[in-house]
Amino acid sequence: MEQLLKDLQGLTGYSQNDAELLRQSAPVTRLWVDELAQAFYDTLYAYPPTQQILGEGQRAEREQTLRAWYLDVVSGEVTPRFWQRQWVVGLVHILRRVGNPYMLAMMSRAQTFFLGKCLEHWPDGRGEQVFGAFKRTTDVIAGLIAEGYFRNYVLAMERVAGFKLALIGRMMDLEVRKMLEEARSGA
Numbered sequence: 363m364e365q366l367l368k369d370l371q372g373l374t375g376y377s378q379n380d381a382e383l384l385r386q387s388a389p390v391t392r393l394w395v396d397e398l399a400q401a402f403y404d405t406l407y408a409y410p411p412t413q414q415i416l417g418e419g420q421r422a423e424r425e426q427t428l429r430a431w432y433l434d435v436v437s438g439e440v441t442p443r444f445w446q447r448q449w450v451v452g453l454v455h456i457l458r459r460v461g462n463p464y465m466l467a468m469m470s471r472a473q474t475f476f477l478g479k480c481l482e483h484w485p486d487g488r489g490e491q492v493f494g495a496f497k498r499t500t501d502v503i504a505g506l507i508a509e510g511y512f513r514n515y516v517l518a519m520e521r522v523a524g525f526k527l528a529l530i531g532r533m534m535d536l537e538v539r540k541m542l543e544e545a546r547s548g549a
């Protein structure tokens with residue numbers, strides 16, 4: 363996970379300044395937690411495929427998880443354990459069949475919500491800075507969750523099926539070339 367984290371931070375432009383900025387703005391951004399949790403689950407419960415994943419009667423629990431996640435992010439207390447917690451979300455999502463498109467779509471919602479609140483609260487340019495810090499942080503998180511999902515999914519398959527991906531890499535390349543041709547020909 364270490365190299366992945368470096369890649370995501372380096373390419374998004376994430377830096378320690380972002381954590382610092384989030385820490386400084388936390389007294390304000392923390393107050394948005396209930397509104398975000400409400401909007402987040404209104405969306406997921408209004409959409410049948412995600413409603414089915416979440417299940418009836420679990421809304422309070424799910425909202426609590428998201429609230430804790432959001433407060434953790436905006437606290438700006440960024441430690442190696444912080445990033446590790448994000449990586450683990452991918453594993454939990456595999457079990458609950460929360461595919462990455464759902465996660466990415468909702469991350470986009472959370473970011474757009476946060477941008478609106480920032481511009482409303484700090485109309486003077488600071489809002490854009492705070493949003494930038496949140497955006498880079500949550501983009502790195504989305505990368506960790508998505509890659510955590512993908513790598514652990516493949517790893518679990520390797521363990522269950524007893525194959526080594528590294529050994530069958532060339533055969534996979536051949537197969538992927540075939541799939542690429544099919545996709546390009548519209549088959």
Ligand code: HEM
Nearest residue numbers: 406412415416427431450451454458460464465468469472
């Ligand atoms: C911004 C996107 C998302 C974030 C940041 C996020 C975050 C989390 C976190 C922090 C957990 C708890 C992980 C743990 O137990 O260590 C979790 C679990 C879970 N998430 Fe997500 N999630 C996101 C999107 C979604 C979406 C779109 C759905 C539904 C379609 C979903 C459904 C679930 C479910 C069902 C669990 C498992 C709860 C359990 O069994 O305890 N999540 N998520």
